[in-house]
Amino acid sequence: GNSVTQMEGPVTLSEEAFLTINCTYTATGYPSLFWYVQYPGEGLQLLLKATKADDKGSNKGFEATYRKETTSFHLEKGSVQVSDSAVYFCALRNLLNSGGSNYKLTFGKGTLLTVNP
Amino acid sequence: NAGVMQNPRHLVRRRGQEARLRCSPMKGHSHVYWYRQLPEEGLKFMVYLQKENIIDESGMPKERFSAEFPKEGPSILRIQQVVRGDSAAYFCASSPARVGEQYFGPGTRLTVT
Numbered sequence: 001g002n003s004v005t006q007m008e009g010p011v012t013l014s015e016e017a018f019l020t021i022n023c024t025y026t027a028t029g030y031p032s033l034f035w036y037v038q039y040p041g042e043g044l045q046l047l048l049k050a051t052k053a054d055d056k057g058s059n060k061g062f063e064a065t066y067r068k069e070t071t072s073f074h075l076e077k078g079s080v081q082v083s084d085s086a087v088y089f090c091a092l093r094n095l096l097n098s099g100g101s102n103y104k105l106t107f108g109k110g111t112l113l114t115v116n117p
Numbered sequence: 118n119a120g121v122m123q124n125p126r127h128l129v130r131r132r133g134q135e136a137r138l139r140c141s142p143m144k145g146h147s148h149v150y151w152y153r154q155l156p157e158e159g160l161k162f163m164v165y166l167q168k169e170n171i172i173d174e175s176g177m178p179k180e181r182f183s184a185e186f187p188k189e190g191p192s193i194l195r196i197q198q199v200v201r202g203d204s205a206a207y208f209c210a211s212s213p214a215r216v217g218e219q220y221f222g223p224g225t226r227l228t229v230t
Contacts, residue, residue: 107159
């Protein structure tokens with residue numbers, strides 16, 4: 001089946017530090033990969049995505065590259081801000097899911113990031 | 118364009134009571150998905166509905182849980198005779214198409230005492 005494993009939190013950084021949140025996946029075929037962010041009190045928002053190997057998704061200074069050889073999709077940001085404090089979820093959607101259930105998102109457990117000024 | 122709305126945001130129920138969670142999708146979206154996040158776990162798919170139809174309920178517990186998405190009004194996730202193990206955050210998402218981007222609501226946090 002499909003599964004996503006992401007770095008356990010919480011992660012605490014100082015402003016302007018470099019961020020990496022690791023994410024690896026298990027899936028057959030070529031899933032699409034996503035990072036969602038959940039700010040306090042809000043719903044999950046799509047942060048970035050990649051749909052095929054070697055694609056790089058990017059948004060708001062965050063980047064992640066779809067690495068099929070290592071089955072990874074690590075999230076990075078060069079200089080974090082206090083406003084980046086949130087929970088980050090790695091997820092996949094497998095268009096090859098059996099029975100046509102290609103709408104299902106499979107999530108990691110989430111990583112809480114706190115950025116201190 | 119308002120986002121996905123869920124209410125209540127927080128719900129406390131005693132064991133044995135019923136819980137009703139509501140989800141209003143984004144305007145123009147006819148596909149609704151419910152996910153559950155148990156403590157220390159990731160979000161897990163529960164059910165996929167289109168207007169008046171349950172498409173896939175493979176992630177729903179077989180007993181006590183039901184979902185609907187009527188022609189008019191919000192989607193409802195109903196949990197009968199709640200138990201402590203039902204305590205979780207329940208997220209609703211909507212999309213304009215079956216494999217379209219899913220837009221999430223803020224979630225309902227259910228606590229069973």
